[in-house]
Amino acid sequence: MDHSPGLRERKKRRTRAALATAALRLFAERGYEETTIADIAAAAEVSPRTFFSYFPSKEDVVFAEVDDRLEEVAEKLAHREPRESAWQTIRRGVIGVMEALVSEHGEYGAVQVRLILERPALRARALERLTDTQEEIRARLRALCPDLDEIDAVAASGIAIGGLQAVIVHCRRHGYDAVSMRAALDRALAVVEHGLGSVEALNAPAPVSPRS
Structure with missing residues (x-):
């Protein structure tokens, strides 16, 4: 089954990405408080009304890329191959999400992390998003693997999402280039894989559906 997005959805994603990139660039150049939503919309060549159709507030645009990538992880967990x-x-x-994280935002990734670490309101939002995502991944894991124990699912989602998120923040905070960041994420994935290797239910192949 083809799960690729249609033309309308691709255009929406491009607009959303353009707004997020414009916002981070302006935050770097002018400062977070000094940049208005009208400034961001103008830089992305859309109207302020269009901005609000994608983001409820200026705070939310800081998390655009993170939200999108975590949503992709959740979506991919819904499609298990035979x-x-x-x-x-x-x-x-x-792995697909890691590729996107390495290639997106470049120098502005550090701006994103600095904003989150420096502003209490953004740090609170980041923690809320992380907690919500771990809970969603836990639920997706249980749906993907019904034999998975509840505590194993909680631990697995925390290890996978928390571990990778921590490495991404570290890399961006310290200005890793794309090659170094990819190597760091590969190492992080290996650590996560090692940690989850003992969870038998996660490593058992999916049952083959009987022929009708």
Whole structure:
């Protein structure tokens, strides 16, 4: 089954990405408080009304890329290939998201992290998003792998999302280039994989559906 987005959805994603990139660039050049929503919209060549159709507030645009990538992980967990273990499904989804994280925003990734670390309101939003995402991934894991114990699912979602998120923040905070960041994420994924290797339910192949 083809799960690729249609033309309308691709255009919406491009507009959303343009707004996020414009916002981070302006935050770097002018400062967060000094940049208005009208400034961001103008830089992305859309109206302020269009901005609000994508983001409820200026704070939310800071998290655009993070939200999008985490949503992709959740979506990919819904599509398990025949005889694929739950971990293989997770790994396949995470690798695609890692590629996007390495290539997006470039120098502005550090701006994003600095804003979150320096502003209490943004740090609170980041923690809320992380907690919500871990809970969503836990639920997706249980749906993907019904035999997975509840505590194992909680631990697995925390290890996978928390571990990768921590490495991404570290890399951006310290200005890693794309090659170094990819190497760091590969190492992080290996650590996550090692940690989840003991969870038997995640590594068992999916049952083969009986022929009708």
